[in-house]
Amino acid sequence: MEAPVNLIPLRRKITEVEAELIAERPPPQKNRVRSMTGYGQSEGRHGDHSWRWEIRSKNKADLGIVVSVPKKMQRVERACRRKIQERLSRGDVWAGLTLTNRAEQGCLKIDEERLQEVLAAAERIAALVGGGKPSVDTILGAPGVLRMVGQEEGIPEAEREALIEAITADFEVALFDLEKWRRREGKALGHLVDSYLFELQLLACRCARDGEAQAEAKARTYVLKDVEEEVQRIMAHVEEARGQLRGAGASGRALEFIGQELVRELVTLKNKAKRSGIGMRAKEMDIYLQRIREQVRNIE
Template structure:
């Protein structure tokens, strides 16, 4: 079952210590390239996030961002690291002594902004991280659901074009005996007009040679085979995008050969239509995981 590499998911949870919001978005990429934007308090869970993503996704450039809105009900909720404040105050006094008259007074609000001054010691760090990881799993599941829905739509578009490819193959195969007969008659008419007395056996050899050059049975058979293989591959998941991309190249190769062997406008037009259909599928395949 194909999955698109394009998707978006958002999950929000109200927790005892605040509100956590995950947003994950993904676009096309040859490989899996995850990136994370995390608050400082949650940097250490990034390896867990990467492991979860690698287990669930194969390809795509994926950006995941976590935002936390802390719940602050009053000053009692703020834990002040007194030791850190003392260190900062002492360091500021030393600098002021060196600066002398040019020294500025120490601002308490500036000290509060310094990392490590305000602590959240009352919070269970492991519980916080576990809740955020659980919410990430939910967001990742939502992303996969989005990518799967788009993948289903892409599959239907590809199947429609595969049916059109098969229709063109049937059309050309049905016309080939008529085309070859017309070419035989055309050659005989030209010889008669030139009043050339050609040995019947030599004439037959020329006709056989013409038929061999115009023979596209092998190309038509390969087109049918590739169509069957594409349909079979659409039921798989492992490296599906890369496999389909290869098959699009093979389909295009046969369409080009059919065009080069064309001796009438009908087969030329069919080859052009085949290449248009294949290019449309190739564009869709570029978005499949």
């Protein structure tokens, strides 16, 4: 016959932890979690030009950046891309600039060099074959004398520099708006994940308690050992996850890793539960773990 199992130390430990959890549910902890989903916008004006920035982000395993700007605004695109890389670490980020001018159709510009070439050619023809000078309509109709220039092309260099600087500075406003959105949503996600971790921790305590009861009833040490080992590791992972929620910086990858480890421990616990009579508790824990992993995928 097996020797009696002394369950008093472990029972006291589990009972005390469970009693503390049940007596007072911990309030939502302060967290610095940021979501990967967000939206930001800003509008500005400089001279005859006005613009609108829009930035959107959604979930992605790493950082993806697309910045859409009008032609000849590559400097703006590069500067904005750098700012996103400095401020965000994960997410699929799209930023778009809409630039308008009061003269939306652009403007006509006389090509002085081409005009002189046409006038010189007209004089040579008149000298060779005779005849008067060509009319203004004829000269303007010559290819290349008049051309339509777009909004950006018609901007003087000094004004272009001031415009680029103003547009780039206004991008900061839209990016900050996006970050505020991600922080607000991240805070809610952090509280939700923390509540699921609390339930997981409580169920782990009850698993240990049920395992004690089974071990005491059957007087078999291995039943208690099987449950105790897995529960202790699960509790340790839960505490680490809570620490990540309260820490600074991006915690999404770390939480995803912890979620994978919890899955592994829970699979082992469910296998052991078949002979320890705690199968329902393990299934309940699996439900909360899947909820945790689903929400963690949204965290930066």
